[in-house]
Amino acid sequence: MTVELIGGEMLVWSDLDGTHGPAPAGGAALRSLLSGVTGRTLVAGPHDPDLLDALPAAPVTLLVRGVADAEALAERYASRAGWAICCGSLDKLATVPAYDTVVALDGLGRLGSAEAADCTGDETLSRLVAVLRPGGRLLLTVPNPFGLDRLVSLPAAPADADWAEGDEPHTPGRLRARLAAAGLPVVRDYAVYPGVGEPAVLLSDAVLGDVGLRGFLEATVGAAFSAGPAVLTDPVRLAVGALRHDLAAQLAPGWIFLAGGGPPGPAALIAPGPSVVRRDAAGRWVLGGGTPVPLGRTLADLLLAACRRRALPAVRELLTTWQASPVAGVPADRIVVDADGHLHGLAPAGEPLRALRRFAAAVIAAGDVHLWPSPADEAELTALLAGMTGREVEPHRVPGGEPAPAGVRELAMARDRLARELAEARSQHEFHRRTIAARDAELRRTRQLNAILAATAPGRAVTGLLRALRRAWRK
Amino acid sequence: MRWGVHHANHYYGHSHVLARYCGLDDTDPPRLHGYLQHGWNIGDGLAPDHEYVPGIPSFLWSERTRRRAWSLGRRQLYVVGAPFAYLLAMEPLPPAAPREGTIYYPFHGWEGQHVVGDHDGLIAEIRRTEPGPVTVCLYWQEYRTPRLRQRYQQAGFRVICHGYRGGWWHNLDPGFLHRQLAEQRRHARVASNRLCSAVLYGILAGCEPAVYGDPMRLAGERSAFGGQRRIEREWAALHGTRVDPEVARAVAVDELGADRLLPPAELRRLLRWPMPVGVAA
Numbered sequence: 001m002t003v004e005l006i007g008g009e010m011l012v013w014s015d016l017d018g019t020h021g022p023a024p025a026g027g028a029a030l031r032s033l034l035s036g037v038t039g040r041t042l043v044a045g046p047h048d049p050d051l052l053d054a055l056p057a058a059p060v061t062l063l064v065r066g067v068a069d070a071e072a073l074a075e076r077y078a079s080r081a082g083w084a085i086c087c088g089s090l091d092k093l094a095t096v097p098a099y100d101t102v103v104a105l106d107g108l109g110r111l112g113s114a115e116a117a118d119c120t121g122d123e124t125l126s127r128l129v130a131v132l133r134p135g136g137r138l139l140l141t142v143p144n145p146f147g148l149d150r151l152v153s154l155p156a157a158p159a160d161a162d163w164a165e166g167d168e169p170h171t172p173g174r175l176r177a178r179l180a181a182a183g184l185p186v187v188r189d190y191a192v193y194p195g196v197g198e199p200a201v202l203l204s205d206a207v208l209g210d211v212g213l214r215g216f217l218e219a220t221v222g223a224a225f226s227a228g229p230a231v232l233t234d235p236v237r238l239a240v241g242a243l244r245h246d247l248a249a250q251l252a253p254g255w256i257f258l259a260g261g262g263p264p265g266p267a268a269l270i271a272p273g274p275s276v277v278r279r280d281a282a283g284r285w286v287l288g289g290g291t292p293v294p295l296g297r298t299l300a301d302l303l304l305a306a307c308r309r310r311a312l313p314a315v316r317e318l319l320t321t322w323q324a325s326p327v328a329g330v331p332a333d334r335i336v337v338d339a340d341g342h343l344h345g346l347a348p349a350g351e352p353l354r355a356l357r358r359f360a361a362a363v364i365a366a367g368d369v370h371l372w373p374s375p376a377d378e379a380e381l382t383a384l385l386a387g388m389t390g391r392e393v394e395p396h397r398v399p400g401g402e403p404a405p406a407g408v409r410e411l412a413m414a415r416d417r418l419a420r421e422l423a424e425a426r427s428q429h430e431f432h433r434r435t436i437a438a439r440d441a442e443l444r445r446t447r448q449l450n451a452i453l454a455a456t457a458p459g460r461a462v463t464g465l466l467r468a469l470r471r472a473w474r475k
Numbered sequence: 476m477r478w479g480v481h482h483a484n485h486y487y488g489h490s491h492v493l494a495r496y497c498g499l500d501d502t503d504p505p506r507l508h509g510y511l512q513h514g515w516n517i518g519d520g521l522a523p524d525h526e527y528v529p530g531i532p533s534f535l536w537s538e539r540t541r542r543r544a545w546s547l548g549r550r551q552l553y554v555v556g557a558p559f560a561y562l563l564a565m566e567p568l569p570p571a572a573p574r575e576g577t578i579y580y581p582f583h584g585w586e587g588q589h590v591v592g593d594h595d596g597l598i599a600e601i602r603r604t605e606p607g608p609v610t611v612c613l614y615w616q617e618y619r620t621p622r623l624r625q626r627y628q629q630a631g632f633r634v635i636c637h638g639y640r641g642g643w644w645h646n647l648d649p650g651f652l653h654r655q656l657a658e659q660r661r662h663a664r665v666a667s668n669r670l671c672s673a674v675l676y677g678i679l680a681g682c683e684p685a686v687y688g689d690p691m692r693l694a695g696e697r698s699a700f701g702g703q704r705r706i707e708r709e710w711a712a713l714h715g716t717r718v719d720p721e722v723a724r725a726v727a728v729d730e731l732g733a734d735r736l737l738p739p740a741e742l743r744r745l746l747r748w749p750m751p752v753g754v755a756a
Contacts, residue, residue, distance in 0.1 A: 424530020
């Protein structure tokens with residue numbers, strides 16, 4: 001298969017190797033979206049070849065801007081009939097409605113090359129829309145400049161791909177109106193977590209609007225994040241909070257729009273798997289295979305709420321129920337408590353003390369640690385939480401914890417807590433010093449009194465007797 | 476020698492009761508890391524003569540006291556409940572035990588203060604109000620004052636004392652609360668001229684409460700946190716010769732933290748006490 005150079009191609013460039021910018025769009029969730037694609041397809045921008053493997057039969061046109069990428073793709077898909085590789089800038093693509101499906105899951109930002117003239121985001125979108133046949137389907141990713149991943153990130157040096165910053169039509173509302181005006185009404189849009197590059201969880205309004213699914217979504221989204229670069233504060237805490245306060249769509253790292261003709265797509269997609277979340281015939285939420293989704297809040301949410309209310313008996317009861325259940329080893333933020341009070345674990349069970357320690361870390365991170373006397377380190381708090389369930393544990397026997405996200409907020413909190421504990425330790429030290437001084441004085445007085453009493457006749461008799469008894473005892 | 480433990484923790488044998496609850500030697504309780512509230516308190520849980528040390532935890536009887544203390548800027552507060560409530564948890568009341576008469580606790584001072592007031596007037600009022608036999612429980616200081624003790628005896632009351640309170644590690648009396656519980660269990664009513672710990676204990680121990688009579692002013696009494704007037708206003712439902720027992724029980728449970736006692740494992744960790752011998756960590 002030969003590569004068609006359409007103009008604006010970048011000779012010494014690769015988006016797919018991830019060295020000039022973020023990695024190409026990929027992941028199991030996107031793969032699942034692509035498997036339903038039909039007709040003649042244009043895939044515009046860098047997409048992970050593993051994703052492209054999932055595309056059904058021909059014909060497919062891949063558009064990339066780096067020559068190295070085009071050649072690599074040409075080699076990979078040499079055997080696929082009906083596939084074509086174009087290399088260059090989007091504005092050089094003939095604007096004839098030629099495609100039934102246009103896939104732009106990497107977004108609009110990497111469709112123009114350095115060789116091309118400056119294009120606004122709207123112009124880029126117009127070009128994509130222009131190549132769609134009437135009734136065609138558009139799959140588009142749009143990053144959110146106020147997504148919580150951006151809100152917590154520390155400023156980074158610009159990458160090679162950042163010769164100019166895009167000005168994409170960001171808000172979902174405006175984009176929906178724009179696409180509808182172009183004859184492509186949005187049939188489904190997803191809030192995407194933990195990031196647009198490799199989304200693991202795709203959530204539509206249907207699932208975000210259902211309060212009963214809150215716990216399940218918090219557990220799922222929380223599990224999707226992995227440790228990343230230095231941040232202002234832990235993004236998982238924000239994501240879970242956003243879900244709880246109906247802000248998950250507005251604060252998502254980005255959105256995926258399915259617009260135009262074709263079926264709407266599932267209510268939610270969750271990697272790994274990925275699992276589809278849908279309503280069954282009876283209207284209940286189920287996972288793809290038919291397993292019902294547990295409805296309710298996460299155990300961690302209930303516990304932290306009780307901590308904030310200072311309702312210690314409620315905390316005790318929840319902890320005891322948890323630790324007495326089969327899911328004692330599942331972390332509290334991966335357990336959904338249903339209306340009957342049953343606990344549903346959504347992750348494999350590990351060691352119960354580790355799960356407790358993880359919850360202790362969450363309490364400390366939430367700033368609720370002043371519920372318990374300090375010093376409040378994780379091991380001490382874990383032992384105390386275990387004690388609340390009636391279990392005896394020494395702090396030194398608590399297993400090690402996971403490294404905490406090194407966010408600026410968390411560091412500041414830790415610093416303040418340590419400063420406070422140090423000040424308290426100093427004042428306790430002073431109190432002890434004074435107590436010791438008082439006891440020393442009393443001891444001195446007692447010794448003096450003893451010396452006087454021992455010097456008297458009865459005193460000498462008693463001490464003599466005691467000495468004799470001690471000697472006899474040692475024998 | 477025990478350094479750094481607050482001496483008030485041993486008042487009335489409180490730490491002894493908790494030690495027994497935690498499965499430890501109750502004749503020689505270990506050092507308790509913190510300050511344990513030793514009497515019913517309408518302030519921040521600490522007695523007025525006790526020094527607040529930041530960083531040393533306060534173990535309080537009720538959630539209400541904790542909130543009040545927090546609002547006053549105290550930190551390191553934990554609600555454990557009253558040691559008397561733990562004693563009752565270990566020795567529950569037999570359901571149909573016979574009870575008779577009233578046990579009356581006339582308001583007293585403590586070592587640093589002396590009571591001024593009309594004992595005779597109080598005695599007359601007790602005789603007017605109480606139907607059955609009356610036991611008068613005096614604080615050790617008054618019990619050892621022959622003139623006071625005889626006055627109550629001559630009035631026809633049985634006069635007792637529960638023992639020393641203890642202070643500065645002298646005269647520690649681990650049996651105090653046990654004797655108090657034993658006496659209260661035998662009586663149908665508990666009464667005083669001021670709402671105090673003894674009345675609340677009595678309610679928990681199943682007595683019908685009453686608070687009446689001249690509250691008796693202390694010479695030089697400082698009314699911290701509103702004093703006697705506030706007590707009469709905020710806890711009005713517990714004052715009078717006949718008190719609603721349901722209301723009284725609810726108040727006593729709240730003020731003594733009887734509905735939120737800690738399991739031994741948690742209490743042990745909190746007080747930083749060792750584990751009993753024979754328990755695997």
